Amino acid sequence: MAWNEPGGNRNDNDPWGNGGRRGNDQGPPDLDEALRKGLDKLNQMLGGKKKGGGGTGGSGGGQSSGGFGAVLAIIGILFLGYVIYQSFYTVDEQERAVVLRFGKYHTTENPGLRFKVPIIDSVTKVRVTNVRNAESQGQMLTQDENLVSVDLQVQYRVGNARDYVINVRDSNQALAFATDSALRHEVGSSKLDQVLTEGRAALAINVEQRLQNFLEQYGTGLQIVQVNVESTQPPSEVQEAFREVQRAKEDEQRLVEEAETYRNKIVPEARGRAQRMLEEANAYKEEVIEKARGETARFVELLNVYRDAPQVTRDRMYLDTMQNVFSSTSKVLVNTESSNNMMYLPLDRLMQQRDTTTTGTNATDTSGSGTDVQALTDQVMDEIRLRSNSSVRRGR
Amino acid sequence: MSPKAVLGLAGALIVVLIVSSSVYIIPETHRGVLLRFGELIQTDIEAGLHFKVPVIDQVREFDVRVLTNDLPARQYLTIEKKPLDVDSYIAWRIQDVDQFYRATGGDELRAISLLQSRVDTGLRNEFGVRTMHEVVSGQRDELMEQLVARIDETVVNELGVKVLDIRVKAIELPQSVSENVYRRMRTEREKLAQEFRSRGRELAEGIRADADRQRTVVLAEAFATAEETRGEGDGQAARIYADAYSADEEFYRFYRSLTAYGQTFSNKGDILVIDSDSDFMRYFGDLQGQARN
Numbered sequence: 001m002a003w004n005e006p007g008g009n010r011n012d013n014d015p016w017g018n019g020g021r022r023g024n025d026q027g028p029p030d031l032d033e034a035l036r037k038g039l040d041k042l043n044q045m046l047g048g049k050k051k052g053g054g055g056t057g058g059s060g061g062g063q064s065s066g067g068f069g070a071v072l073a074i075i076g077i078l079f080l081g082y083v084i085y086q087s088f089y090t091v092d093e094q095e096r097a098v099v100l101r102f103g104k105y106h107t108t109e110n111p112g113l114r115f116k117v118p119i120i121d122s123v124t125k126v127r128v129t130n131v132r133n134a135e136s137q138g139q140m141l142t143q144d145e146n147l148v149s150v151d152l153q154v155q156y157r158v159g160n161a162r163d164y165v166i167n168v169r170d171s172n173q174a175l176a177f178a179t180d181s182a183l184r185h186e187v188g189s190s191k192l193d194q195v196l197t198e199g200r201a202a203l204a205i206n207v208e209q210r211l212q213n214f215l216e217q218y219g220t221g222l223q224i225v226q227v228n229v230e231s232t233q234p235p236s237e238v239q240e241a242f243r244e245v246q247r248a249k250e251d252e253q254r255l256v257e258e259a260e261t262y263r264n265k266i267v268p269e270a271r272g273r274a275q276r277m278l279e280e281a282n283a284y285k286e287e288v289i290e291k292a293r294g295e296t297a298r299f300v301e302l303l304n305v306y307r308d309a310p311q312v313t314r315d316r317m318y319l320d321t322m323q324n325v326f327s328s329t330s331k332v333l334v335n336t337e338s339s340n341n342m343m344y345l346p347l348d349r350l351m352q353q354r355d356t357t358t359t360g361t362n363a364t365d366t367s368g369s370g371t372d373v374q375a376l377t378d379q380v381m382d383e384i385r386l387r388s389n390s391s392v393r394r395g396r
Numbered sequence: 397m398s399p400k401a402v403l404g405l406a407g408a409l410i411v412v413l414i415v416s417s418s419v420y421i422i423p424e425t426h427r428g429v430l431l432r433f434g435e436l437i438q439t440d441i442e443a444g445l446h447f448k449v450p451v452i453d454q455v456r457e458f459d460v461r462v463l464t465n466d467l468p469a470r471q472y473l474t475i476e477k478k479p480l481d482v483d484s485y486i487a488w489r490i491q492d493v494d495q496f497y498r499a500t501g502g503d504e505l506r507a508i509s510l511l512q513s514r515v516d517t518g519l520r521n522e523f524g525v526r527t528m529h530e531v532v533s534g535q536r537d538e539l540m541e542q543l544v545a546r547i548d549e550t551v552v553n554e555l556g557v558k559v560l561d562i563r564v565k566a567i568e569l570p571q572s573v574s575e576n577v578y579r580r581m582r583t584e585r586e587k588l589a590q591e592f593r594s595r596g597r598e599l600a601e602g603i604r605a606d607a608d609r610q611r612t613v614v615l616a617e618a619f620a621t622a623e624e625t626r627g628e629g630d631g632q633a634a635r636i637y638a639d640a641y642s643a644d645e646e647f648y649r650f651y652r653s654l655t656a657y658g659q660t661f662s663n664k665g666d667i668l669v670i671d672s673d674s675d676f677m678r679y680f681g682d683l684q685g686q687a688r689n
Contacts, residue, residue, distance in 0.1 A: 068401065102445035103423035122423075141567055143533040146581050147574065166424045169461040177464050177485040181563035188532045188567070192581075218462045218487050218560060237578040241585035248589035252596030259600035263607035270611035274618030281622030285629025292633035296640030299651060306647055314650060321654040 086118040094129040096161040108161050126161040131225055134172070136179045139235055146192040149233045152183050152207065155225040163221025171220040178214035182207045195232050204229045417450040426457045427493045439494040456502055462489045462560060465508050467515055471570065472523040474531055479573070480523065483566040486515055488559045495556030507557055514551065515562055518543045532567055540564070 091097045097109040100122045137151040158164045186206045208227040215222045234242045306313045422428045430438035431454045469483040490496045500506045522539045548559040641648040
């Protein structure tokens, strides 16, 4: 109902009847007093005149006429003072004053001290710079027929004081209704997920446009400053399910990260192993090549000598080698051509002999019998191989 | 003198009274009608200062500002017989004060209640030919425009009222239907949650498999390269040997044999059973080594 001052005081409900009264409230408080003082002085002056004229004129009549004139004068001055007092008003920086002359729109005044014609002009002040607030909230349907709770705040101000005063009886109520409608319309045209997440900014913009259209259509003179979508939530009945989705998202992230951890562990390890394999291969390569170079270098040196004196070198090498071989090995020499087919080799003795050579290193080893058996087997195998070799040779 | 003054004063008072009762002001927000003995003789009086004959003429003023009125929430059925709780408002103003006065006697409340029942019927009709989806999202504007057009056509003539706008504030599902919606929303979310978790597992499995593949490939490639390198080494070594040894193959054989002997029998524990006739013993009894062949 407070149509010129939304949420404001009720004093200003009807500017047509009480337009002037506002000035009274805001006028200097000592004006009445000053007037009264002036009147008192006037009274004294008139009283003096009455005393002076009392001797010449009639007794009662003169006195009464003088009194009547005084009263008239007082009324006149009072009236004049009131008129002057009523003719000025101030407009605050945050206000504009809409002036109606004989009820017709006359002008809109800017801040400052203003003059008006008493009775004829009526002034309505409107706060235009103040940003006002309206809220709309509730549960509403989305395009995909889900429900969503939206909390919206509209900030607006009076853009056109004339329209605000003249066109609409209750602009603020119109705005409240229009906000509800615009919000629900836009939410109804959006999908739930959009409203809940990235579509909120767009929602605010759309509501603002739609709302501004409504306000212009009704000629409210209001202007939207900003529309804030303060919160969009699923209804409390289904919030748990929405939180579950959130948790599921986290789980997804976690599973992926665990897998990535696994990958970050095994792939570098594999690369490390690969590196080792390559290095080992390189090492082998270098080794065999170097070995070959070394061995061949030794051979070539020897060959050079050999070429100078082949027979001597050959004999020397042979004998050196034989000496080394025979001096470090147990030997059994068999003349196969003269021996019969049954050749007896005293293996037990050989064994004993071998034992005595190994006791130096393995005397205290109690578990040596196993290795001894193994060694013995090796020896037997060697014997047999040698024998078969020799039999082949024999045939030659 | 004094009775004269009183008379003058009274006269002045009467003049003021007559003037004041023959002058009237219509404010910018209103329109007036002038009634003479109850007969409408002047209509649509605009804002400003006007004159009338005192006593005989009467002025009625009507607020022609735009009014917004909340209409009570009603339940309407859509074409698929789904009930919807609809809360709407109407923006209207008095257009034809003359007709308005005749139709309602200047009573706004009566006008509202007349409008209300028309809007109610109109909304019922408009909802009845649309699906819920159309009502909620697609066709709100069309619905309202058609409704406004249809109602406005009649009420301008009948009530002298201009309907600027009829808007649905809220379209809500009845509580019982809401429960179903909640259930469906929950199911949808559960589905979504399941999807997220499964996708997580899928991605994780993919990443692990990819990691395993990378490991296998890296190792296999390394193995291949390593073998190649070894082969190169062997090859180069063999070439070196061949180059060197081919200078004198016979001597190489001799030299290599001797080296082998030396290495083969390097331990006292070894037993050597020798056929004295063997090549190995070639020089054993004959220094020239010629005896045998």
